[in-house]
Amino acid sequence: MDTRVVDHPLAAARLSTMRDARTGSAEFRSALQELTLMLIYEATRDAEVVTEPIHTPVARTDGYRLANPPLLVPVLRAGLGMADQAHRLIPEAQMGFVGLARDEETLLPTPYLESLPEDLSGRSVFVLDPMLATGGSMVYTISLLTGRGARDVTAICMLAAPEGLQKMEDSGLPVRVVTASVDERLNESGFIVPGLGDAGDREYGSV
Ligand code: PRP
Numbered sequence: 001m002d003t004r005v006v007d008h009p010l011a012a013a014r015l016s017t018m019r020d021a022r023t024g025s026a027e028f029r030s031a032l033q034e035l036t037l038m039l040i041y042e043a044t045r046d047a048e049v050v051t052e053p054i055h056t057p058v059a060r061t062d063g064y065r066l067a068n069p070p071l072l073v074p075v076l077r078a079g080l081g082m083a084d085q086a087h088r089l090i091p092e093a094q095m096g097f098v099g100l101a102r103d104e105e106t107l108l109p110t111p112y113l114e115s116l117p118e119d120l121s122g123r124s125v126f127v128l129d130p131m132l133a134t135g136g137s138m139v140y141t142i143s144l145l146t147g148r149g150a151r152d153v154t155a156i157c158m159l160a161a162p163e164g165l166q167k168m169e170d171s172g173l174p175v176r177v178v179t180a181s182v183d184e185r186l187n188e189s190g191f192i193v194p195g196l197g198d199a200g201d202r203e204y205g206s207v
Helices: 009-019 025-043 080-089 136-147 162-171 199-204
Strands: 003-005 049-055 060-066 071-076 097-102 109-115 124-128 152-160 175-182
Touching: 009 025, 009 152, 009 175, 025 080, 025 124, 025 152, 025 175, 025 199, 071 080, 071 136, 080 124, 080 199, 097 136, 109 136, 124 136, 136 152, 136 162, 152 162, 162 175
Parallel strands: 003 175, 071 097, 071 124, 124 152, 152 175
Antiparallel strands: 049 060, 097 109
16 A cells, blocks of 8 residues: 655644644644645645646647546545645545544444445545544545445545554555654554544534
């Protein structure tokens, strides 16, 4: 499985803001949006483009656009904070939604929303979720997508735990990961260490 760690100094600075326990919700959401922009930028680096002629005020030249804009799928709640920024960079993208809550005892994802195109045959999908912890939520989401025919899936995450990456690898699903950091480990409560806490709570408050 291809895992790309975006270790740019600006990415590291935004991630540090998100990790810092003193950072409030508004600042956390801003840093998440800015880091999303950097991760999407890297995730589309090798995207196929269509060339078409354009006219500048001076001359005719080649213009470019994405050949196959990916479907964007934020995983609620936490992934919602990445959705607008990703859409801003890829305005022609369609967006679907998956809602999952991780059971605090079993750590298994409980689905509560699925709003996706029926047929994803041959489509590329970007799944947006700040945290890849045990990997249960991401594997569940990617299985949903490949079940509808998605050809390749990119998981865009602020942080990934080695345990979650291993689970994705073992799943054999057609996925690659773009993240700002692979952290040390999961603790006994299933939190990423050092991590940043609970991304959904830090964006929107605890429920
Ligand atoms: C968090 C996070 C991921 C999931 C990661 O969501 O945003 O979706 O847990 O954990 P996993 O890799 O072990 O499955 P949570 O269930 O806390 O819901 P929220 O986004 O509504 O806060």
